[in-house]
Amino acid sequence: MIMNSIYGIEILSAGVFVKFVLPAIIIACVAGVLAFFLAYLGTKMAVEHDARIDDVRRHLSGANCGGCGYPGCDAFAEALVKGETTLAKCNATSKQGKENIAKILNLTLEKSKNTVAVVHCNGGNSCKNKYDYQGYGDCVSAEILAGGNKACEMGCMGLGSCVAACKYNAISVSKDRAVAKVDYAHCTSCGACVSTCPKHIIGRIPTDAVVYVACSNLCRGKEVMGVCEKGCIACGRCEKNCPTQAIKLSNNLAVIDYDKCIKCGNCMEVCPRKCILPFPKERPLIAEYDPKVSSGAGK
Secondary structure, eight states: OHHHHHHHHHHHHHHHHHIIHHHHHHHHHHHHHHHHHHHHHHHHHHHOOHHHHHHHHHSSSOOOOOSSSSSSSHHHHHHHHHTOOOOOOOOOOEEEEEHHHHHTTTOOOOOOOOOOEEEEEOOOBOOOOOOOOOOOOOOOHOOOOOOOOOOOOOOOOOHHHHHHHHHHTTEEOTTTOOOOEEEEOOOOOHHHHHHTTOOOOOOEETTOOOOEEOOOOOHHHHHHHHHBBBSSOOOOOHHOTTTTTTTEEEEEEEEOOOOTOOOOOOOHHOOOOOOOOESSSSSSOOOOOOHHHHHOOOO
């Protein structure tokens, strides 16, 4: 009787071992082998990380605005280290930040003028519409439908794609005139609005400029007059009255060479269409981006 009991206990123990203990041991062994194999592969196939990328990233503005053409500051920092881009592509980073990055990468910092974005269009409500747009309120979406609702092919649609792209709240659409306008006090010239605009009518000019051409239409004067009250008609008066030949007609549009401009303002005064606009003489310095202030303002 006792022998039978002992034999039964042994069978029960053997069953427990086979059913629970043995599978646990096997799983533990397999897991150990896989962990060792993964660790080995991780060592052999690891991609070396250049420590300079982190150093460069710390000196960038941190705006992640995309104006440089990269998804964010991390991608831009990596591209800088690899030599795939230049510091000039980032306008949001301060001068000191760029100098620090140049030292890290042993680069020669290119001297360039400070710039600010401007909208090369003053049409808005003064420009005729081809149709009444009833779709999603975005310039990029409207552009898909017959190039937008404006009769002028290069006219600002005023639907705010540039506004959505700007991380600094430096551009808005005038409710009265239905055209985008830059707030020069907050613009860092990052280029996000420039690359986003489907009409490609947002550009950069030097911060010390006094005038800019608010038109992008390359059509002949008669055609321009048929679609917009404020478009450049290539009359040539600005060119004839410029003492330094700083403004010339190119493809039926006035273009300013700011290196030659002496800031006399003659072109603005003689323009019959008033499409050469004054750039604020007294304006605050372009504020450097502060992530803390930006995040606090958004709350």
